[in-house]
Amino acid sequence: MKQGAPDAGGEAGRSGLARYLTGFTLAVVLTVIPFALVIDRMLAPAATLAAILAAALAQILVHLRYFLHLDRSAAERWNLAAVLFTAAIVTVLTSGAIWIMFNLHARTMERPATAMMAGSPKRAMRTTPARPAQDAAAALRRA
């Protein structure tokens, strides 16, 4: 995003090329490692998950730094501010949604059978329509 200063080839152009090639090489390495970890199953599942998430985060930073030229210079200050603000929003949105939904899931879907006695209205409603069918089946068997 260095839009102001179009470097006129030469030294600046070559350093621009070096920058893209460095970013590309790092990105390839950070892609090959997680794919190899998952395909070859070198680690336990939990450790693999942690490793691929770390590799993804590192690769995103590489892309921002080497492809989008985001750094801490004065020229990039407002771009960086927008990125940090978005990162905060994205973190709250994703972690909040996942937390709430998995919590809800744990509370409603995976109750032990004994919980039915505590009388969850949802459970009661779901089992009620099943009862006439069972009664009918029992009646048929009796007949």
Place this chain on the structure above:
Amino acid sequence: MSVEVARHFATPLEERARSDAVANAAYGFWIYIMSDCVLFAALFATFIVLSRNYAGGPTGKNLIDLPYTFAETMLLLCSSLSCGLATLGVNRHSARQAALWLIVTFLLGLGFIGMEVNEFRHMVLIGADPERSGFLSGFFTLVATHGAHVGAGLIWMAVMLAQIAAKGLTVRVRSRLLRLGMFWHFLDIIWVGVFTLVYLRGAI
């Protein structure tokens, strides 16, 4: 003489105003990209919440072919590099270099989209369509939204190639090419999230 003097004094100001306009447009586009990040965050969160709701249908392990995904990833990553090389061409005022690398970027992006469409087609044919389960609804919504962005980027790229051919690297064309480059690099960043959270996590 006075005209020359006027031109002498006017040019730097004009240039500064012009480069301010380019910088402002780039910043505005950057804000759009950040809002698109929030959209994708919502889709990622939806996918993760639904990612184990198979409803008795196929799971990630049944559907995901990691070498295929790796090839897709490499196509998109190479297109990101060639897009960067096109930007260097723009900065060097070389329309030929810019157009050449843009064509390479376009073909790599087209290859990516082709592989993705082929994957979706295969999934729908074996009954793993978006209506099969919550997992597949989330999968298609997230991955296809990224694919639609890449498709939009390809159309934009074709338009810019036509503009380079017709107008050359004018200030406006260069300003648009700058934003196209930002958009393309951003799509590769989103793909990093997709291949990690959808494909790799699904295959663990």
